[in-house]
Amino acid sequence: MQRRFKIRIPDPLAPRALIPHSLDMDIEFDPDKQMIAKHDDTTAHAVEPEPDTPLSDDEFERGFGAMLARRARAATGLSQQNFAEQFGIPAESLRDWEQGRKAPDTAAKSYLRVIARMPEAVAKVLHDAA
Numbered sequence: 001m002q003r004r005f006k007i008r009i010p011d012p013l014a015p016r017a018l019i020p021h022s023l024d025m026d027i028e029f030d031p032d033k034q035m036i037a038k039h040d041d042t043t044a045h046a047v048e049p050e051p052d053t054p055l056s057d058d059e060f061e062r063g064f065g066a067m068l069a070r071r072a073r074a075a076t077g078l079s080q081q082n083f084a085e086q087f088g089i090p091a092e093s094l095r096d097w098e099q100g101r102k103a104p105d106t107a108a109k110s111y112l113r114v115i116a117r118m119p120e121a122v123a124k125v126l127h128d129a130a
Contacts, residue, residue, distance in 0.1 A: 061103040068109055069097040072116040076123075086123055087115060 055063070073083045073094070080098070084091035096102040104112065115122050
């Protein structure tokens with residue numbers, strides 16, 4: 001006997017205005033095929049889930065920076081290359097930020113926030129200054 005379940009998993013790093021705050025997943029569950037652990041003293045410790053490992057400060061900063069970079073670029077609808085060129089950001093840095101390999105510094109985070117909220121105004125100021 002198969003059962004289908006639909007679950008929602010909250011995504012704490014999802015930007016509020018751009019993508020849903022959770023992921024929907026369909027899971028098929030067949031109890032006849034699933035391994036069910038016995039609840040005795042010898043297997044109880046092996047079945048208990050491990051607690052989530054907290055993020056380090058560096059991991060949190062990279063995840064937060066990735067969210068800011070993706071949100072800013074999504075607000076413009078530009079590709080990574082075009083976004084980098086239009087706003088004077090090295091394309092390699094933008095890729096690293098979006099993929100969470102590196103965290104943007106404080107000034108870059110502020111710049112990304114401004115771009116996300118007023119992309120046309122920032123583009124106009126940069127164009128007029130050139």
